[in-house]
Amino acid sequence: MVPPDSLPVFQASLERCLGDSTFTQRFYARFLLSSDEVAQRFAHVDLKRQSNVLRSSLYLVLRGAMGYEDGREHLENVAHTHGRLGIDIPRHLYDYWLDCLVLAARETDPHFGPDHERHWRACLEPCIAVVTKTHP
Numbered sequence: 001m002v003p004p005d006s007l008p009v010f011q012a013s014l015e016r017c018l019g020d021s022t023f024t025q026r027f028y029a030r031f032l033l034s035s036d037e038v039a040q041r042f043a044h045v046d047l048k049r050q051s052n053v054l055r056s057s058l059y060l061v062l063r064g065a066m067g068y069e070d071g072r073e074h075l076e077n078v079a080h081t082h083g084r085l086g087i088d089i090p091r092h093l094y095d096y097w098l099d100c101l102v103l104a105a106r107e108t109d110p111h112f113g114p115d116h117e118r119h120w121r122a123c124l125e126p127c128i129a130v131v132t133k134t135h136p
């Protein structure tokens, strides 16, 4: 599912990011500015709480990328809650999600080098494919 050479680079970088509480706050600051559609979705959401929700979620997304069952289940749950019968998030908003997450990682991880973006994308794209399978 995920290229084996990308996984350790992504894991180390994500763990450095998650060790910094500003990472997910930075992400939401960017994500909300990425489009009006995104901003509308979060208009009534407590962003401080949501930043913590995303932090816990990203640990499980990493475990999903590594092939662990709890991580795979988490991705399936997010697919369900974000799908057509849930909050119905369209596929194109995941492109903004990924772009903003990579930008926030670049700002947060002091070891983020020229190859990191490629490894982040290689690990997260298959996870997004699971989450958006009903929104192809």
Ligand code: HEM
Binding pocket: 037, 038, 041, 042, 045, 050, 053, 054, 057, 061, 077, 078, 081, 082, 087, 089, 093, 094, 097, 127, 128, 131
């Ligand atoms: C792979 C990417 C994503 C992951 C892992 C993720 C994860 C989560 C999780 C764990 C929650 C809380 C529980 C739940 O509803 O499942 C949540 C809520 C939410 N997510 Fe996502 N999400 C992703 C992408 C997106 C995108 C692209 C949007 C577009 C705007 C979005 C908008 C929301 C909203 C509006 C909520 C509800 C907040 C609330 O009402 O409390 N998510 N997300």
